[in-house]
Amino acid sequence: MDTTLRFDILPQDTPAHDALRQTLQARIDGKTKPLGALGRLEDLALQLGLIQGRPDPVARQARVIVCAGDHGIAHEGVSAYPQEVTWQMVMNFLAGGAAVNVLARSVGMEVQVVDAGVAHDFGRIAGLVHAKVAPGTANSAVQPAMTAAQCDAALARGRALAHQAAEAGCQVLALGEMGIANTSAASLLLHKLAGVPLEVATGRGTGVDDAGLARKRAVLTRAAARTGTLGAFDALCEYGGLEIAMMAGAMLGAAERRLLVLVDGFIASSALLAAYRLAPAVRDYAVFAHQSAEAGHAALLQALQARPLLALDLRLGEGTGAVLAWPLVQAAAAFLDGMASFAAAGVSGQSA
Numbered sequence: 001m002d003t004t005l006r007f008d009i010l011p012q013d014t015p016a017h018d019a020l021r022q023t024l025q026a027r028i029d030g031k032t033k034p035l036g037a038l039g040r041l042e043d044l045a046l047q048l049g050l051i052q053g054r055p056d057p058v059a060r061q062a063r064v065i066v067c068a069g070d071h072g073i074a075h076e077g078v079s080a081y082p083q084e085v086t087w088q089m090v091m092n093f094l095a096g097g098a099a100v101n102v103l104a105r106s107v108g109m110e111v112q113v114v115d116a117g118v119a120h121d122f123g124r125i126a127g128l129v130h131a132k133v134a135p136g137t138a139n140s141a142v143q144p145a146m147t148a149a150q151c152d153a154a155l156a157r158g159r160a161l162a163h164q165a166a167e168a169g170c171q172v173l174a175l176g177e178m179g180i181a182n183t184s185a186a187s188l189l190l191h192k193l194a195g196v197p198l199e200v201a202t203g204r205g206t207g208v209d210d211a212g213l214a215r216k217r218a219v220l221t222r223a224a225a226r227t228g229t230l231g232a233f234d235a236l237c238e239y240g241g242l243e244i245a246m247m248a249g250a251m252l253g254a255a256e257r258r259l260l261v262l263v264d265g266f267i268a269s270s271a272l273l274a275a276y277r278l279a280p281a282v283r284d285y286a287v288f289a290h291q292s293a294e295a296g297h298a299a300l301l302q303a304l305q306a307r308p309l310l311a312l313d314l315r316l317g318e319g320t321g322a323v324l325a326w327p328l329v330q331a332a333a334a335f336l337d338g339m340a341s342f343a344a345a346g347v348s349g350q351s352a
């Protein structure tokens with residue numbers, strides 16, 4: 001089966017992009033510094049320019065969308081915390097007291113909290129984006145996590161949220177998540193989509209002990225054995241995460257609107273992996289913010305040939321790592337805009 005959605009993402013290997021790449025590289029190289037000396041900030045500036053299709057890209061406004069969803073597989077005892085933490089943390093996000101709120105505030109980023117599929121009735125609570133597809137997924141250890149229609153709905157709602165961010169004036173979109181047991185869903189996606197063995201793909205998530213990790217591995221082995229090789233859409237349906245599918249849709253929708261996508265940790269990277277398999281061009285719009293301490297993230301980054309910007313031993317999700325990379329994107333745009341060129345400053349260039 002496949003998604004009914006078609007994502008219209010401009011690929012970046014056109015002749016127009018080649019010309020712009022040369023223009024951007026010349027601008028970067030003309031700045032008053034030894035060639036290449038701003039390192040990965042130079043790569044970021046180049047990527048931002050290519051994404052926006054202009055030699056003078058801007059990074060003024062950014063949003064983090066935190067998608068929350070519950071997981072039937074939580075009932076197998078794969079997390080160190082109970083399922084109700086998901087909705088309780090949604091309340092915490094709305095009150096502004098979670099890690100992602102504080103970090104986003106510190107870097108001037110707006111937070112949008114979305115109910116993608118939490119197993120709780122929030123009523124008409126203010127500030128929450130009500131995009132609930134279902135009150136949690138089914139238990140993927142015994143049956144598909146969601147139907148094709150549910151997966152399509154999650155992708156479509158994520159895409160619409162990204163388009164809204166673009167209309168609100170954002171150039172950059174970060175995706176975060178909350179969902180007890182979603183490291184299990186992400187590990188299963190990594191295993192099915194990139195062929196990474198479950199022993200490598202499975203980690204401690206919120207901090208299960210050795211016995212908990214053994215139980216988690218056994219549950220995931222049982223879940224994985226239900227199916228054979230899967231495409232991206234079927235893998236999302238089988239192993240879910242309504243919030244993971246919604247993040248994938250948002251990443252694809254952001255790329256459609258030529259926004260730079262800040263990818264958070266293990267869970268968000270699994271959403272990008274699925275999105276990439278649905279529409280490979282999305283990869284050019286992605287910046288991998290950080291390397292999570294969650295086991296499996298290294299293999300996931302490797303599968304995407306991604307080199308994250310930061311390594312802070314975070315293992316939280318919520319978009320915490322992604323928001324911390326926003327100042328680096330701003331710095332890249334700032335040096336490209338504000339640094340003097342050799343010509344303008346009267347500084348001698350490279351000899352011979």
Ligand SMILES: Cc1cc2ncn([C@H]3O[C@H](COP(=O)(O)O)[C@@H](O)[C@H]3O)c2cc1C
Nearest residue numbers: 079081177178179180181182183205206317
């Ligand atoms: C209080 C609390 C806040 C969180 N914020 C993010 N997560 C993170 O932990 C969960 C995934 O780990 P696992 O698969 O082991 O359940 C997700 O909700 C993720 O966002 C949290 C977890 C907890 C307990």
Ligand SMILES: O=C(O)c1cccnc1
Nearest residue numbers: 265266267292315316317
């Ligand atoms: O890296 C992540 O996204 C992560 C790691 C552990 C728990 N929750 C999320």
